[in-house]
Amino acid sequence: MEEQYRAWRRKMLDQHPDQTELTFADFRTHVMQGDDNGRLLNYVNANVIFQAGVDFESKPMLVFCACSLPSPNEVDYERLLNLVLFRLDEFVESDYTVVMLSSGAKHTVGWQWMGKAYHRLDRRYRKNVKSVYVVHPSMWTKLVFRVLGTFVR
Numbered sequence: 001m002e003e004q005y006r007a008w009r010r011k012m013l014d015q016h017p018d019q020t021e022l023t024f025a026d027f028r029t030h031v032m033q034g035d036d037n038g039r040l041l042n043y044v045n046a047n048v049i050f051q052a053g054v055d056f057e058s059k060p061m062l063v064f065c066a067c068s069l070p071s072p073n074e075v076d077y078e079r080l081l082n083l084v085l086f087r088l089d090e091f092v093e094s095d096y097t098v099v100m101l102s103s104g105a106k107h108t109v110g111w112q113w114m115g116k117a118y119h120r121l122d123r124r125y126r127k128n129v130k131s132v133y134v135v136h137p138s139m140w141t142k143l144v145f146r147v148l149g150t151f152v153r
Contacts, residue, residue, distance in 0.1 A: 034079060043070065044083045051091075052099070059095045059130060062088070067105040077109070081117055085125070092124050097131040114144060 034040055047068040055061050070080070109117075 049087050055097045061097045064100045066102045069107050095128045095130045099133045101135050
């Protein structure tokens with residue numbers, strides 16, 4: 001995300017040379033609002049990734065609904081990934097559990113995007129994930145987890 005911030009900052013400084021105080025918070029606000037006035041942000045927080053209480057050890061449980069991903073033809077998946085990471089930022093400082101709902105997905109992501117998303121998850125996102133539950137995995141989800149499981153141990 002740091003690279004995207006720097007690229008955005010360069011672009012903004014080229015367009016508006018008088019703005020010298022462009023912080024990461026400005027970048028975050030820009031990504032969250034986007035061109036749609038925050039509609040994708042609201043959709044992501046309500047339908048794609050949200051907190052659904054706590055588990056039996058009182059750790060927050062995040063639900064990731066892969067079945068609710070919007071069409072890649074309608075949405076910039078780079079921005080979608082940034083919004084998911086911004087949402088995860090609220091939980092990464094302590095232990096948390098992820099429940100992934102994958103059945104019935106209308107839109108699946110490609111290998112290239114999966115690899116890019118995985119590489120964007122730095123240590124602070126992976127460190128405190130204590131459990132990942134996949135509910136009703138499709139063959140695609142099983143394959144992705146099996147392949148990634150060989151590299152991540």
